[in-house]
Amino acid sequence: MSESCPRCRSQRVVYCHYGKRIGGTVGTVAGAFSGAAASSASGAAAGLRIGMQVGASGGPAGIGAGAVLGAITGAFAGCIAGLRLGQVLDEQLLCRFRCLDCNAHF
Numbered sequence: 001m002s003e004s005c006p007r008c009r010s011q012r013v014v015y016c017h018y019g020k021r022i023g024g025t026v027g028t029v030a031g032a033f034s035g036a037a038a039s040s041a042s043g044a045a046a047g048l049r050i051g052m053q054v055g056a057s058g059g060p061a062g063i064g065a066g067a068v069l070g071a072i073t074g075a076f077a078g079c080i081a082g083l084r085l086g087q088v089l090d091e092q093l094l095c096r097f098r099c100l101d102c103n104a105h106f
Contacts, residue, residue, distance in 0.1 A: 035074015
């Protein structure tokens with residue numbers, strides 16, 4: 001069953017996905033920051049161990065690698081959580097459709 005615009009009765013309507021877009025973006029950014037911050041301590045400890053074995057150049061590389069991997073993992077988890085929350089917001093709270101003829105949201 002296709003939706004029609006309640007204002008102009010047009011059949012040219014699209015699904016907006018506003019909640020999923022915003023939720024995915026915010027979740028990705030927040031997850032990346034929290035993942036990098038949380039992994040800095042463990043990355044620092046691992047970098048220190050590697051640095052003691054390999055020399056002075058291994059320590060900063062281990063810290064950086066731990067922070068980058070933590071940021072990537074956190075961004076991925078945050079994106080998935082944001083998309084799920086955004087989908088719920090789309091279905092329950094926000095206007096889901098937009099008419100291409102009269103720009104009405106419903």
